[in-house]
Amino acid sequence: MSNTTSLDAVKSSFHQYVYDLQEAITQEMLAIDPALKITEDNWERKDFEGNDGGGGRTRAFSGEIFENAGVNTSLVHGKVAPDFAKKIGGTTNDMWASGISLILHPHNPRVPTVHANFRMIQAGDKFWFGGGADLTPFYPHTEDFQYFHGVWKEACAPYGTYEQWKKKCDEYFVNFHRESEMRGIGGIFFDHFNTGDTEKDKAMVCDIASHFIRSYFPLVLKRKNEIFTDQDEDFQLHRRGRYVEFNLLHDRGTSFGLKSNGRTDSILISLPARCKFTYRYTPEKGSPHEEMMKYYLPQDW
Amino acid sequence: MSNTTSLDAVKSSFHQYVYDLQEAITQEMLAIDPALKITEDNWERKDFEGNDGGGGRTRAFSGEIFENAGVNTSLVHGKVAPDFAKKIGGTTNDMWASGISLILHPHNPRVPTVHANFRMIQAGDKFWFGGGADLTPFYPHTEDFQYFHGVWKEACAPYGTYEQWKKKCDEYFVNFHRESEMRGIGGIFFDHFNTGDTEKDKAMVCDIASHFIRSYFPLVLKRKNEIFTDQDEDFQLHRRGRYVEFNLLHDRGTSFGLKSNGRTDSILISLPARCKFTYRYTPEKGSPHEEMMKYYLPQDW
Numbered sequence: 001m002s003n004t005t006s007l008d009a010v011k012s013s014f015h016q017y018v019y020d021l022q023e024a025i026t027q028e029m030l031a032i033d034p035a036l037k038i039t040e041d042n043w044e045r046k047d048f049e050g051n052d053g054g055g056g057r058t059r060a061f062s063g064e065i066f067e068n069a070g071v072n073t074s075l076v077h078g079k080v081a082p083d084f085a086k087k088i089g090g091t092t093n094d095m096w097a098s099g100i101s102l103i104l105h106p107h108n109p110r111v112p113t114v115h116a117n118f119r120m121i122q123a124g125d126k127f128w129f130g131g132g133a134d135l136t137p138f139y140p141h142t143e144d145f146q147y148f149h150g151v152w153k154e155a156c157a158p159y160g161t162y163e164q165w166k167k168k169c170d171e172y173f174v175n176f177h178r179e180s181e182m183r184g185i186g187g188i189f190f191d192h193f194n195t196g197d198t199e200k201d202k203a204m205v206c207d208i209a210s211h212f213i214r215s216y217f218p219l220v221l222k223r224k225n226e227i228f229t230d231q232d233e234d235f236q237l238h239r240r241g242r243y244v245e246f247n248l249l250h251d252r253g254t255s256f257g258l259k260s261n262g263r264t265d266s267i268l269i270s271l272p273a274r275c276k277f278t279y280r281y282t283p284e285k286g287s288p289h290e291e292m293m294k295y296y297l298p299q300d301w
Numbered sequence: 302m303s304n305t306t307s308l309d310a311v312k313s314s315f316h317q318y319v320y321d322l323q324e325a326i327t328q329e330m331l332a333i334d335p336a337l338k339i340t341e342d343n344w345e346r347k348d349f350e351g352n353d354g355g356g357g358r359t360r361a362f363s364g365e366i367f368e369n370a371g372v373n374t375s376l377v378h379g380k381v382a383p384d385f386a387k388k389i390g391g392t393t394n395d396m397w398a399s400g401i402s403l404i405l406h407p408h409n410p411r412v413p414t415v416h417a418n419f420r421m422i423q424a425g426d427k428f429w430f431g432g433g434a435d436l437t438p439f440y441p442h443t444e445d446f447q448y449f450h451g452v453w454k455e456a457c458a459p460y461g462t463y464e465q466w467k468k469k470c471d472e473y474f475v476n477f478h479r480e481s482e483m484r485g486i487g488g489i490f491f492d493h494f495n496t497g498d499t500e501k502d503k504a505m506v507c508d509i510a511s512h513f514i515r516s517y518f519p520l521v522l523k524r525k526n527e528i529f530t531d532q533d534e535d536f537q538l539h540r541r542g543r544y545v546e547f548n549l550l551h552d553r554g555t556s557f558g559l560k561s562n563g564r565t566d567s568i569l570i571s572l573p574a575r576c577k578f579t580y581r582y583t584p585e586k587g588s589p590h591e592e593m594m595k596y597y598l599p600q601d602w
Contacts, residue, residue, distance in 0.1 A: 248549035
């Protein structure tokens with residue numbers, strides 16, 4: 001792009017997109033779960049030099065269908081620490097970032113947990129996009145996994161990115177300390193995406209992000225009234241424990257956010273309301289949960 | 302010390318000490334909680350070059366008084382990766398380490414959780430000791446906190462180390478991402494302890510470690526039948542969530558163990574059986590739990 005005006009327009013349009021998406025997702029959740037309580041916190045931050053650094057809109061949810069959930073947007077800007085600028089490859093100490101990040105932990109173990117985020121970052125005069133969506137089911141409804149991946153296949157089809165981004169997702173959400181078991185069944189994941197045409201890249205990322213609602217909420221509607229057993233819940237709570245392990249031990253966004261003095265409550269909104277840890281936990285032999293374990297390794301869906 | 306024989310004798314005597322302490326603690330737990338189930342796993346490891354590298358004895362517990370607990374010993378030796386040798390300050394790539402590590406999560410929120418470990422490490426021709434004990438209570442029984450610290454004051458009195466080791470403990474078990482709230486009320490913590498007389502140091506560390514049983518089990522006996530409320534349990538489960546945050550985000554032993562391909566199940570035995578996470582969790586105003594919060598900042602006991 002040739003001038004500042006159009007760059008600013010792209011940035012502003014991306015942020016408006018994720019801000020609207022946050023509201024659209026909130027409305028979907030409310031329609032499914034009328035008991036849903038929403039806590040909205042608008043927060044501000046200072047940049048590295050103590051000047052206005054933007055802020056965010058955090059929405060925390062708890063309800064009957066969604067036990068706990070967070071759907072956050074933020075728009076941050078300003079100076080960053082020189083070390084950090086170098087680390088993220090910025091050409092100056094100026095940074096700008098906009099994004100949406102969400103995680104939904106349903107109560108019923110037959111309904112999968114979902115995570116997604118889409119972000120645009122500027123460091124100095126470099127731009128890039130990152131994001132993705134991944135599913136963490138607790139019951140071997142394999143047709144649901146095919147459905148979720150199917151939507152993302154469609155989303156990526158015009159751009160030819162599904163195969164590569166699906167692989168990156170399989171490689172990223174991994175509990176390396178647990179024999180490389182994934183935290184879920186994957187989805188898509190991309191980072192440092194930049195073809196050189198920021199406006200086109202923005203349009204593409206927004207187009208892909210627009211598939212989130214269709215990728216997930218139909219599964220909630222399909223499964224939310226399914227009867228579940230104590231064993232289902234016990235398995236879910238243990239898998240949520242693995243989710244916590246991944247987020248606190250391996251997730252780059254979490255550790256970066258906490259180390260860079262981000263807003264702790266907004267970052268750790270990703271943790272599940274309840275979870276369990278048991279020494280050498282293994283699901284019962286012959287159970288659907290034992291079957292589920294094999295889907296936590298990369299598969300073609 | 303002047304020769305290999307006496308060094309070997311000190312190492313062997315330290316390991317025998319922690320091995321016996323593991324058994325003594327197990328017996329205390331069984332006496333208090335006759336329903337206690339014990340899972341013992343004896344494991345072996347290979348060193349960096351694929352040769353015999355020692356192993357350990359992991360004991361996992363679950364019962365009525367102790368919801369979950371782990372009391373582990375290990376004796377590992379052999380070659381380490383050159384980078385790692387450099388990192389720990391070894392003069393060669395040879396390493397030897399013996400230690401006990403334990404964590405007990407009682408069911409009743411009126412009974413505190415406890416953690417302790419004592420270890421001896423040799424890297425090349427350098428030796429040092431590390432360890433400590435710290436308490437995580439969930440109810441403002443301040444006389445119990447005074448008692449726990451009192452025993453460790455006595456334990457350290459002959460050596461004049463309490464003030465320094467208490468301070469180190471206050472500085473170590475901190476959730477820096479949670480406004481520097483401690484995970485509990487501290488205790489003692491020391492590392493790289495070496496006066497130059499390994500035999501004397503060993504005797505001192507064993508003498509101090511021998512106070513563990515008296516520092517903790519009387520509190521369990523005093524509180525185990527105390528009636529507790531749902532609010533007490535809710536507070537305990539949220540504080541256990543903070544315990545998980547500390548162990549996975551900040552604890553050097555945990556991250557080192559996992560990154561160096563340690564035995565995951567033995568390392569993560571420290572996590573509580575159940576815990577909770579709630580966005581912007583705060584205890585009720587005027588409750589004992591709100592009072593308890595102030596003791597998670599350094600205090601003189």
